[in-house]
Amino acid sequence: MLSVVPSPVVVRAPSKVNLHLGVGDLRADGYHELTTVFQALSLSDDIELTPASSLSVRVSGEGAGEVPTDRTNLVWQAAVRLAHVAGRAPLVEIAIRKGIPVAGGMAGGSADAAAALVGLNALWEVGLSRDELAAIAAELGSDVPFSLAGGTALGRGRGEKLLPVLSRSTFHWVLALARDGLSTPVVFGELDRLRDHGDPPRLGEPQELLQALASGDPAQLAPLLGNDLQAPALSLRPDLRRTLRAGTTAGALAGLVSGSGPTCAFLCESEQAAIEVAAELSGAGVCRSVRTASGPVPGARILDES
Numbered sequence: 001m002l003s004v005v006p007s008p009v010v011v012r013a014p015s016k017v018n019l020h021l022g023v024g025d026l027r028a029d030g031y032h033e034l035t036t037v038f039q040a041l042s043l044s045d046d047i048e049l050t051p052a053s054s055l056s057v058r059v060s061g062e063g064a065g066e067v068p069t070d071r072t073n074l075v076w077q078a079a080v081r082l083a084h085v086a087g088r089a090p091l092v093e094i095a096i097r098k099g100i101p102v103a104g105g106m107a108g109g110s111a112d113a114a115a116a117l118v119g120l121n122a123l124w125e126v127g128l129s130r131d132e133l134a135a136i137a138a139e140l141g142s143d144v145p146f147s148l149a150g151g152t153a154l155g156r157g158r159g160e161k162l163l164p165v166l167s168r169s170t171f172h173w174v175l176a177l178a179r180d181g182l183s184t185p186v187v188f189g190e191l192d193r194l195r196d197h198g199d200p201p202r203l204g205e206p207q208e209l210l211q212a213l214a215s216g217d218p219a220q221l222a223p224l225l226g227n228d229l230q231a232p233a234l235s236l237r238p239d240l241r242r243t244l245r246a247g248t249t250a251g252a253l254a255g256l257v258s259g260s261g262p263t264c265a266f267l268c269e270s271e272q273a274a275i276e277v278a279a280e281l282s283g284a285g286v287c288r289s290v291r292t293a294s295g296p297v298p299g300a301r302i303l304d305e306s
């Protein structure tokens with residue numbers, strides 16, 4: 001009998017930076033109530049899904065050695081959930097090509113999970129809508145719904161309740177990748193500790209930032225960027241202060257810690273300015289490596305490789 005082997009499905013999913021990350025109090029379920037504005041960036045992961053006789057995960061690229069390939073990987077969990085919904089066994093080989101720094105505060109693991117949901121929905125012809133995929137995404141992790149949605153969005157709740165935001169132009173970023181990762185729960189825990197011992201300033205509501213996004217002017221947006229997780233990230237990794245200083249000295253409009261860090265993100269005036277800031281930052285010896293990226297870009301989407 002002739003068996004037809006479907007060609008692999010390749011999905012690209014973006015990284016993210018939080019332009020505004022306001023962290024409220026610790027909830028009874030162990031999460032913090034957030035008000036955040038996400039932007040999806042062109043620095044991305046690709047995942048390739050190939051039908052197989054068992055479920056397996058392979059990882060290559062940026063920080064591959066630190067990514068688990070067992071059931072603790074979110075793509076594994078995404079495959080098991082979607083197979084359950086589809087009423088089939090999760091027989092697929094998942095090859096992840098990492099471009100997003102691991103444990104870098106840029107939602108790399110969430111991007112892979114979102115990509116797996118989109119790709120397997122197509123490969124297995126499950127037929128779930130984007131809203132149905134978003135509901136599964138929210139169970140997998142707080143940032144997975146945004147990795148699915150992409151663009152620029154206001155996030156509330158754990159970060160999983162999303163509203164699209166008007167962002168009028170393309171913004172240009174430089175990313176300083178750090179030597180070691182930071183654990184998200186540890187950074188949130190450090191914020192709780194700092195708040196127990198004092199009253200660190202908290203971000204207000206992001207209305208002005210939303211207006212600056214609508215204007216499309218990076219110079220208007222730059223002074224409004226803010227992240228309540230920056231103080232705890234710097235408390236755990238004081239060396240990041242030097243990185244942040246070096247970025248603005250190199251000509252960036254503003255810099256901030258991305259999400260829970262330790263990646264630092266620098267907003268630049270133009271694509272050319274970003275290239276120049278990246279070159280100068282590379283030579284400054286304040287980070288492991290430097291990337292340029294732009295945003296907003298779409299959420300997880302199937303690539304046509306033909």
Ligand code: C5P
Nearest residue numbers: 030031032034141142158159184185188
């Ligand atoms: O949702 P996710 O599994 O990505 O979250 C990882 C951890 O980050 C949580 O277990 C929690 O410690 C922390 N977190 C939080 N508040 C949020 C999102 C994440 O405290 N809104």
